[in-house]
Amino acid sequence: MxxxxxxxxxxxxxxxxxxxxxxxxxxxxxxxxxxxxxxxxxxxxxxxxxxxxxxxxxxxxxxxxxxxxxxxxxxxxxxxxxxxxxxxxxxxxxxxxxxxxxxxxxxxxxxxxxxxxxxxxxxxxxxxxxxxxxxxxxxxxxxxxxxxxxxxxxxxxxxxxxxxxxxERGHGMKFKLAYNAMGAAVIAALGESMALVKQAGIDSSAALEAYSCYGLGAASTKPKFMAAGDYGYVECSIGTLMKNAEYAMSFAAMADLELPVTSQAYRQYVIAADAGMSRQDVAAVHETVNSASIK
Missing domain, CATH: 3.40.50.720 (NAD(P)-binding Rossmann-like Domain)
Incomplete structure (x- = not known):
C-alpha cells in the first residue's frame, strides 16, 4: 500500500x-x-x-x-x-x-x-x-x-x-441527498428572483450587491452569472443537480415523505436539460423562467 x-x-x-x-x-x-x-x-x-x-x-x-x-x-x-x-x-x-x-x-x-x-x-x-x-x-x-x-x-x-x-453507515449519503434537495430548490427560486429583477428593470449592479447579503452561498454567488447569461464555468451542472434531486425524491419516497418544493424545482431542471443545458452550470436554470413555464 x-x-x-x-x-x-x-x-x-x-x-x-x-x-x-x-x-x-x-x-x-x-x-x-x-x-x-x-x-x-x-x-x-x-x-x-x-x-x-x-x-x-x-x-x-x-x-x-x-x-x-x-x-x-x-x-x-x-x-x-x-x-x-x-x-x-x-x-x-x-x-x-x-x-x-x-x-x-x-x-x-x-x-x-x-x-x-x-x-x-x-x-x-x-x-x-x-x-x-x-x-x-x-x-x-x-x-x-x-x-x-x-x-x-x-x-x-x-x-x-x-x-x-x-x-451511522449510509447517513452521510442520506444527508447529502437532503442537502441537495435544498440546493436544487434555492437555485431554482433564485432563477425566478433574477427574472423578476430583470423584468422590473431594477439596476443590476445594485441587485448583485444586495444578493450578497443573503446567507446561503448560491444566493450570493450565482446572480452575477444569471445576470450575464454566462454559464460556462461549471461548479455543478444542470444534469448533475437534476440527478441529485431525483435521488433525493426517491429517498423521500422510501421515507414516505413528499417534497413538493424539490419536485417543482426538479421539473425546472428537466426543462433546462431538455433545452440542451444539461452540461451548463446550474445557474442556467434561470433561462427556463422566460423560455418555458411550469403548469
Missing amino acids: TTVGIPIVSVLGAGVIASGMIENLQKAGIVVHGYNRTRSRLTSLLSNECIFETPRDAAAGALAVISCVSDDLASSAVWTGPFGAFMGMKGDAMALECSTLSVEYLEEWFRIADAGGIAAMDAPVTGGRTGAQKGRLSFFIGGREGELQAEIVRLLSVMGSRSIYFN
Missing part, C-alpha cells in the same frame, strides 16, 4: 471533483493511481504509468480507493464485476464512495463490500469546482469520528477543509 514509504491512493473518475482530488493528493506527495472510462481525461493529471486500464488494476496496492463519479451506474461500473475495484483491494484498504448516489444503490454497494470483507464508507462531498481545486471540499461521512484510520483522515484533510461525521 506504499511505494518506498509513500502511500498510494486510487482515484476512480476524472470529473471536476475527482480531478481536484488528484491534484491535491499529488501536491501532498501522495502517489495517485487513476482510472477513468475515457483514459484521455487523466493524461494531463497523471503520468502514463499511473493510469490503469481497469479499476481493479488501479486499486491494487492502494491504501484507499476513492470513487467520485456521476451516478449509480458509473459507480457500479468502477466497483463491481471481475474488473471492478473491489476485486483489486487487499488487506485493510478502505473504499470511500464520494459520489452522490441513490440510497437503494448505496445499500447494494455496502452489501457487495461486506461480502468481500472490504472496509467501506460513504463520504459524499460538496464544494464544487472551486472547493475541489483549492482543497476545500466538505465530506459528509457515514460513520463515527475515530472509525477511520489516521492515514485516511489525513487524506481527507488534503482534499478538503471539513469532515462532518453522521455516526
